[in-house]
Amino acid sequence: xxxxxxxxxxxxxxxxxxAVAITAVNLPILAALWIPLSLLLFLAAYPFFAITAxxxxxxxxxxxxxxxxxxxxxxxxxxxxAAFSIAGAASRAxxxxxxxxxxxxxxxxPFEWDWVKAWVDLSGHSSWCTAAWAIGALIALTLPxxxxxxxxxxxxxxxxxxxxxxVSVLLALAIGAGxxxxxxxxSHGFTTYVASSTQDNSLSAMLGxxxxxxAWQSHMSALLTLLVTGGFYLVLGFxxxxxxxxxxxxxxxxxxxxxxxxxxxxxxxxxxxxxxxHIPLLLVLAAWGMLNSFFRLADHTYSLLDRSPVxxxxxxxxxTANGRKCAIVVASAGGGIQSAAWTAxxxxxxxxxxxxxxxxxxxxxxxxxxxxxxSACYVNWLANPAAAVSPTTAASASSLDEVAWGLAWPDLWxxxxxxxxxxxxxxxxxxxxxWAGNATVSGNPxxxxxxxxxxNQPVAEGKLPALIMNxxxxxxxxxxxxxxxxxxxxxxxxxxxxxxxDTLHRIGNREMDISVARAARLSATFPYVTPVARPADxxxxxxxxxxxxxxxxxxxxxxxxxxxxLEATHxxxxxxxxxxxxxxxxxxxxxxxxxxxxxxxxxxxxxxxLIAPITTLTNARTAGQVSHRDIELKLLExxxxxxxVLIEDAxxxxxxxxxxxxxxxxxxxxxxxxxxxxxxxxxxxxxSPNINKAKKQVxxxxxxx
Numbered sequence: 170x171x172x173x174x175x176x177x178x179x180x181x182x183x184x185x186x187x188a189v190a191i192t193a194v195n196l197p198i199l200a201a202l203w204i205p206l207s208l209l210l211f212l213a214a215y216p217f218f219a220i221t222a223x224x225x226x227x228x229x230x231x232x233x234x235x236x237x238x239x240x241x242x243x244x245x246x247x248x249x250x251a252a253f254s255i256a257g258a259a260s261r262a263x264x265x266x267x268x269x270x271x272x273x274x275x276x277x278x279p280f281e282w283d284w285v286k287a288w289v290d291l292s293g294h295s296s297w298c299t300a301a302w303a304i305g306a307l308i309a310l311t312l313p314x315x316x317x318x319x320x321x322x323x324x325x326x327x328x329x330x331x332x333x334x335x336v337s338v339l340l341a342l343a344i345g346a347g348x349x350x351x352x353x354x355x356s357h358g359f360t361t362y363v364a365s366s367t368q369d370n371s372l373s374a375m376l377g378x379x380x381x382x383x384a385w386q387s388h389m390s391a392l393l394t395l396l397v398t399g400g401f402y403l404v405l406g407f408x409x410x411x412x413x414x415x416x417x418x419x420x421x422x423x424x425x426x427x428x429x430x431x432x433x434x435x436x437x438x439x440x441x442x443x444x445x446x447h448i449p450l451l452l453v454l455a456a457w458g459m460l461n462s463f464f465r466l467a468d469h470t471y472s473l474l475d476r477s478p479v480x481x482x483x484x485x486x487x488x489t490a491n492g493r494k495c496a497i498v499v500a501s502a503g504g505g506i507q508s509a510a511w512t513a514x515x516x517x518x519x520x521x522x523x524x525x526x527x528x529x530x531x532x533x534x535x536x537x538x539x540x541x542x543x544s545a546c547y548v549n550w551l552a553n554p555a556a557a558v559s560p561t562t563a564a565s566a567s568s569l570d571e572v573a574w575g576l577a578w579p580d581l582w583x584x585x586x587x588x589x590x591x592x593x594x595x596x597x598x599x600x601x602x603x604w605a606g607n608a609t610v611s612g613n614p615x616x617x618x619x620x621x622x623x624x625n626q627p628v629a630e631g632k633l634p635a636l637i638m639n640x641x642x643x644x645x646x647x648x649x650x651x652x653x654x655x656x657x658x659x660x661x662x663x664x665x666x667x668x669x670x671d672t673l674h675r676i677g678n679r680e681m682d683i684s685v686a687r688a689a690r691l692s693a694t695f696p697y698v699t700p701v702a703r704p705a706d707x708x709x710x711x712x713x714x715x716x717x718x719x720x721x722x723x724x725x726x727x728x729x730x731x732x733x734x735l736e737a738t739h740x741x742x743x744x745x746x747x748x749x750x751x752x753x754x755x756x757x758x759x760x761x762x763x764x765x766x767x768x769x770x771x772x773x774x775x776x777x778x779l780i781a782p783i784t785t786l787t788n789a790r791t792a793g794q795v796s797h798r799d800i801e802l803k804l805l806e807x808x809x810x811x812x813x814v815l816i817e818d819a820x821x822x823x824x825x826x827x828x829x830x831x832x833x834x835x836x837x838x839x840x841x842x843x844x845x846x847x848x849x850x851x852x853x854x855x856x857s858p859n860i861n862k863a864k865k866q867v868x869x870x871x872x873x874x
Contacts, residue, residue: 201274202270204433205260205433205439211429212256216313227839229836230420231322232842234843241329245341247420249311250424252314254426256306256347257307257345258434258437261352261844269379269441270444270681272379273444277710311341311345328862348449354485356393360393389748402431406427407575410574413838420573421569424570424577467758469703471687471691473676475682478622481627490629492702494591497527498755499536499723501792502756503538503716503717504725504837507757509757510564511849511852512540512543514541517560530751530799532635533636534548537638537721538721539693540755541692543687547634550608551633556613557610557616567603571596575595575597597700601687602615604686605618615686621670635653638651640716643711650669651670664755673707681707689813694715695715720797721791724802725798735814736810747814748813749816752820753867754819754820757823758835759823762830817870818848819866824857825852
């Protein structure tokens with residue numbers, strides 16, 4: 170691990186020295202350099218942050234492996250080249266600002282030291298020693314990204330070839346160094362010609378100080394660098410578009426790097442231009458964002474599909490289908506890909522152990538967020554056994570690459586220019602395509618792209634379990650239920666604000682629908698990873714966000730559905746058609762711990778006062794939802810026990826323990842690393858005491874059916 174700390178220390182030292190050199194001589198110039206310095210700090214600090222404080226969310230980006238394993242060197246090559254491009258962009262922008270910002274901003278010279286002047290004045294007349302020093306700095310800034318990627322990739326699977334990884338990094342650095350040398354030395358004649366050819370036009374004069382005279386050639390040199398890195402950006406963007414839903418695409422890490430690269434170029438150029446009037450770039454971005462909010466194309470929407478003529482089945486029809494005497498209902502909690510994979514593992518594992526008996530008893534899955542993704546993969550596998558990938562494999566497959574591609578290309582430009590780019594697909598749609606591709610055997614049409622209502626008929630006939638994927642409406646805070654069975658919101662015990670997809674997705678008198686993948690995505694709209702969205706062209710257009718905001722455990726919908734199903738089949742004095750119900754609670758995370766820490770906090774002050782309300786809201790949401798989940802189920806059990814219906818529950822919590830009693834860091838992104846996938850398989854196959862207990866409950870329940 171020490172070697173990686175050194176790799177981080179080297180570029181961090183470069184950034185620190187540069188910052189000190191600037192601030193010690195001329196502090197105002199730092200305003201022109203905050204974007205290049207931010208790029209350098211990103212390269213130096215982000216890899217370290219991703220494997221420490223941001224491990225749960227960001228570490229997966231550095232796992233660059235895909236199947237087959239020989240794709241890894243190519244992906245590592247791209248990540249290294251992208252990091253080198255960021256370093257080059259930051260270096261070019263910093264040199265331009267140091268040399269001409271004083272003229273543009275009306276300040277004094279920012280540097281007096283000869284070595285700084287030599288670096289700033291890099292050109293075709295620079296010595297090999299000076300150019301080598303500059304390129305060496307770019308290489309040093311690239312090493313943290315490459316080093317951490319190699320370390321994580323090797324840690325996840327020791328069979329991965331260290332030799333091939335090192336060769337791919339060295340090749341990327343060689344190509345980057347060659348291009349950088351050409352831009353520093355070899356392109357001098359070209360930029361001189363372009364500058365002299367365009368010097369007489371009115372553009373440089375109109376732009377004013379900082380663009381005229383010798384500065385114009387420096388800007389032409391920067392423009393050439395932008396064209397080179399911009400070409401790299403465009404090639405990757407079109408490649409990612411062509412590869413959506415396919416095994417090989419642009420790595421998520423490279424997608425993030427491309428966001429940083431383009432933001433650096435756009436921000437540096439805009440900051441330099443605005444410096445003449447001392448207008449902060451952040452103020453312009455805020456105003457631009459507010460202006461864009463008035464354009465409809467800046468909003469994220471989702472399209473609607475034609476609905477199957479078969480309506481969603483009523484709860485009592487589903488409950489009693491196939492002549493069931495006992496029923497299993499499932500509440501699948503949210504939690505990103507971790508919950509998706511664990512939900513699929515539990516459901517597929519139980520079906521493989523109990524076969525037809527489990528199929529016949531399972532009648533409802535109420536799911537949230539990642540649990541909806543895993544549940545959709547499971548039901549799709551039941552509905553299309555020949556064309557669908559096994560649920561555990563499909564739900565464990567990464568979709569982070571597609572999300573990052575959507576953020577770096579269509580969504581970046583949607584934010585900047587919504588009117589021409591608002592018609593492009595967004596990162597949420599890219600994730601849907603990834604899910605559909607992950608769940609489909611190659612050569613078959615993606616079944617998750619078909620309307621959700623296509624499953625209504627087999628659900629009513631008892632051939633498939635009903636699936637309800639819960640989302641939350643931003644404007645009212647109430648849940649939206651997209652599913653193959655209805656819950657009567659008017660007579661709801663909990664809230665009259667519920668709505669189902671049949672009601673929301675209407676255009677006039679015409680009922681519309683959405684695809685299975687889209688219903689899962691709306692349920693799993695994790696903030697900032699995927700955008701909130703509204704239905705396009707529908708009569709009502711609330712925005713959808715993650716279902717976990719209302720109930721992260723799926724229990725509210727489950728108890729409502731089950732109560733309505735039992736009420737519809739209950740007749741006083743008559744034995745109920747379904748007399749036993751088993752509730753499976755599936756959670757991809759250990760049970761929350763609400764114990765007060767044994768030692769008091771020793772810090773506070775204004776920072777605690779600032780974050781305390783947000784921290785309390787977050788913790789109270791979890792504590793409140795757990796309490797409501799348990800109370801709702803216990804009350805339902807008590808109510809129906811007096812009427813001859815026995816309701817039991819079995820908990821399948823993913824709760825592995827590492828050597829030494831430690832708990833693994835659960836991933837919070839849409840990527841599972843190989844060791845994390847293995848942990849899920851091991852937890853099921855090796856069966857901890859809690860999982861064994863829950864498995865035994867299911868087996869005993871089915872034996873009595």
